[in-house]
Amino acid sequence: MNAWGGRGVLALVAAWLVISLALAAAHLYVGHLLELGLLADLLTHATVLFAGGVVAIVAIAIWRRRAQRAEARRREVESHLRRAERLEAVGTLAGGIAHDFNNALFVITGYTEMALEHAAPGSTLRSDLEEVLASARRSRDLVRQLLAFARGSSGERVALQAGSVIKEVVKLMRAGLPPSIELVSTVDDGGLRVYAQPTEVHQIATHLCTNAAQAMEAGGGRIEVDLRAVEIGPQGNAVALAPGEYLRLTVSDTGPGIERSLLERVFEPFFTTRAPGAGTGMGLSVVHGIAARLGGTVTVDSAPGEGATFTVYLPASREIRPEGEGAAGPVPRGEGRILFVDDDRALVTMVSRILEELGFEVDGVTDAAEALERFRADPGGYDLLIADLVMPGMGGCELAADLRRHRPELPVILCTGHGSAAAGSVDREEFPFLLVKPLGIRELRRVMGQAIGPAAGGRDSSGAK
Incomplete structure (x- = not known):
């Protein structure tokens, strides 16, 4: 029994004793008044005793209700603290492994770039090496994001052609899906660019596609990925975003859907409907966090038996800024x-x-x-x-x-x-x-x-x- 429960029982026992004593005293007093024939005084005193009992009971009920609210608040605070401790642990882990992991990535990118210097243009070998280098750079960006999360800072963003990133995610996801799950995509960014890190857009698409695939891993189904340019006006703005141009990424699946009562919780860190050990509950939380940092939002529409549709809106513009890794051509030689x-x-x-x-x-x-x-x-x-x-x-x-x-x-x-x-x-x-x-x-x-x-x-x- 918790502390508040113990106090409540003691209070009820005390109230019972007080009321019992009051009733006993009232009984003796009523007998005395009857003997004296003072019925008016009897009614007056009975009214006072009744009112006092009502006030006592109401006061105890109010006190008990406040105690229950305080207990619920305490549990909520403890839950938030545990969640904060988990996130802090993730940040500490990220900072601890970053040095060794970045060293390993440096070796991978270095040897890959050396091999590229000797690979024939247009060859399969060169294409494979470029994929290795692209993956290593994404891993580098992921480490930088983890460090930024651990230290409360943000990485450098560029005007990014999100369509190419989405196509790459679809290609990678399709290669790893079972035959029972079909993945189709439509990409038309209308020439718009989002001001983001490539890894941020990559994570959004990957987490949403992975979430859809996991929802259908038992019975199979279909995933639809759609990226297109949209304009949000001041009227009829259901997503509460500032008017302007946006890139809208929609990922839909034909899975079992989500209970209406759970829709408000799907973006909470560590919340998952999967079996223990089958998921971390962080994927959709990461999507929500990235979308918010980029000035956008994410929504979900689902019902049991009707699949789920996640829609991400990211602010976009037609401004073009450089986003490459450097100029092409041979690396300059030197001496010393x-x-x-x-x-x-x-x-x-x-x-x-x-x-x-x-x-x-x-x-x-x-x-x-x-x-x-x-x-x-x-x-x-x-x-x-x-x-x-x-x-x-x-x-x-x-x-x-x-x-x-x-x-x-x-x-x-x-x-x-x-x-x-x-x-x-x-x-x-x-x-x-x-x-x-x-x-x-x-x-x-x-x-x-x-x-x-x-x-x-x-x-x-x-x-x-």
């Missing part, structure tokens, strides 16, 4: 001696090979103490230090500061797998070049050219400056 330091051996091997293929001489080490020893042996022999920001024993900033005591003008590039928020711990006047892993070969070469200057720059593939 580089000291590269990172505690991930696979990453050191990959970056050393890339830079050597581009014409640089590289000393790659996994220990800051070894890097310090090599530099002290030949302080004037290095043109650039590239170091990881966080390493066991000695980080990149400490290592660079130590090396600059021997050679103050040494150019330095710092790298981090902890996201752009790590820049807050770096003195950007002293170390202006900070790269966030994973990064592409072209980005690394561009920043190297800025750090070293003419010594690193631009020779074409033949070696001519």
Whole structure:
């Protein structure tokens, strides 16, 4: 029994004793009044006693109702706290794995870009490598979103052609669906673009399609994906959005549908109608959160036996901004001696090979103490230090500061797998070049050219400056 329940029982017992004593006293008093013949006084006192009893009972009922409301509020607060603790745990986990995961992605993207340099244009090999690179970049963006969630910040957004992202999601989903589920799509964005990260739109479409497929995994059915440009006016605006142009993504299924009583809860974090262990209950919550961050909304229409339709509205415009990963063509070559330091051996091997293929001489080490020893042996022999920001024993900033005591003008590039928020711990006047892993070969070469200057720059593939 909880505390409020115990107090309620005690209060009722006390009230019963008070009323019993009052009735006993009233009985004696009535007998006395009858003996004296004072019937008027009897009626007056009886009225007072009755009114007092009613007031006591009403007061107890009100107190009990308030106690029940307080108990319900306490349980609601505890539920919100548990949910917040779960979300905080997700954020902490994201921050903890980001460094190692970004290092692994750096290795994947690096070797893939090297292989692309040697793949024939139009070949199947080149197409496959481009798919690998695209997937690695999506994984990079996912890690950045997780870090942004953990730290309460947001990533960089671009004017995105959402139609290409939806087509890619449909292609990937169709390959993984069982034969009993049909997936059809219609994509017509009308030339509109949404200001978003590619991964955000990718997540919205993937979660909605996955949710539809899971609803029909037992009996099969049909999923319809429709993207089109719409204009919302000031009149008849059922979705409560500002008037303007929007991209509307609709994902419908022919599954069992959703109970009307559950429709208001489907976007709650961790809410799921699936069996324990069969789902996290986070997919639709993520869709709702992304749509809201982008200035849009998501609605659901469903009934038992009639399937479900989820509709996402995202603000759109015809403004075009660059969204690519960089210019095409061969990566510029260079020359110079580089000291590269990172505690991930696979990453050191990959970056050393890339830079050597581009014409640089590289000393790659996994220990800051070894890097310090090599530099002290030949302080004037290095043109650039590239170091990881966080390493066991000695980080990149400490290592660079130590090396600059021997050679103050040494150019330095710092790298981090902890996201752009790590820049807050770096003195950007002293170390202006900070790269966030994973990064592409072209980005690394561009920043190297800025750090070293003419010594690193631009020779074409033949070696001519």
